[in-house]
Amino acid sequence: MSAVLLATLYLFSGEWQLDVDAGTKDLSLKRTLGVVAAAAAVIGFAAVYVQGSVISPPRHAIIMFVVLMFGTAVFEEILFRGFFLEGFAKTLRDRGSKNALLYAALASSLLFGVLHVTSDLGSLFRVEAYIQAVVKVLEGTLFGMAMCALSVKTKSIWPAVAAHFAFNLLSEGPVFLATGALKFTYITGSPADITVLLVGCAVLLPAAKWAWDYLAH
Numbered sequence: 001m002s003a004v005l006l007a008t009l010y011l012f013s014g015e016w017q018l019d020v021d022a023g024t025k026d027l028s029l030k031r032t033l034g035v036v037a038a039a040a041a042v043i044g045f046a047a048v049y050v051q052g053s054v055i056s057p058p059r060h061a062i063i064m065f066v067v068l069m070f071g072t073a074v075f076e077e078i079l080f081r082g083f084f085l086e087g088f089a090k091t092l093r094d095r096g097s098k099n100a101l102l103y104a105a106l107a108s109s110l111l112f113g114v115l116h117v118t119s120d121l122g123s124l125f126r127v128e129a130y131i132q133a134v135v136k137v138l139e140g141t142l143f144g145m146a147m148c149a150l151s152v153k154t155k156s157i158w159p160a161v162a163a164h165f166a167f168n169l170l171s172e173g174p175v176f177l178a179t180g181a182l183k184f185t186y187i188t189g190s191p192a193d194i195t196v197l198l199v200g201c202a203v204l205l206p207a208a209k210w211a212w213d214y215l216a217h
Contacts, residue, residue: 033163035207036146040170043200057180065176066169073164076112080144081151081160084108102215105148106141113140117187128189135197136187142201142208143167149211171200 057065088104097103117133147160154160 032146032150032207032210035203036143036163036167037170038203040167042203043171043196044174057176061180062177065173069168069172070165073161073168077147077151077157077161077164080108080112081147082157084111085148085151099216101152102212105145105152105211105215109141109144109148110137112144113137116140126189128191128194129187132187132189132194132197135194135201139197139201139204142204145211145215146204146207149214152215 085104085108088107089100092100092103114137117136147164150163151157151160
């Protein structure tokens with residue numbers, strides 16, 4: 001419901017109002033999307049590797065899972081790469097920033113990463129949980145930078161929505177199909193979960209670097 005509401009508001013506000021030129025370097029969409037997809041697949045199958053139980057979910061649960069992944073992609077892309085990216089960039093540009101688009105992308109991506117960190121009270125007393133939180137923010141920021149560049153390159157939010165949806169399916173799908181359950185918290189303090197996040201960061205790094213070069217003036 002939140003995704004539908006936000007998408008409706010965004011459509012009526014006029015899609016992609018941001019009028020800021022990117023840097024001089026071009027961005028290869030195929031290369032960037034390929035790396036993002038590879039990262040999602042690595043994260044997904046690495047997560048399956050560390051799972052202990054195997055329970056196949058029923059068909060209706062799989063359908064609901066796909067709907068949830070799509071709704072999440074719509075909601076998050078419109079919020080972070082739509083409203084936040086555009087709002088930050090316009091504000092910075094109005095204040096005379098020479099790298100308004102890059103700084104806006106970094107700010108919106110960092111916010112995206114931070115807001116993906118959730119935990120229970122028990123994790124607050126574990127050093128491993130804080131390490132995992134930092135790595136989770138890094139992973140979200142790297143992914144966010146790639147999505148920002150994709151939105152700027154195409155001057156539309158919807159390719160990023162499609163890429164995000166595919167990322168969700170590839171990274172979360174294997175775990176769901178193998179266990180029949182979704183993780184309700186990102187922070188567990190588990191060394192295995194931290195390792196999965198580190199692998200994801202490593203694979204996403206090239207795409208984020210290309211995005212940085214493309215958005216920088």
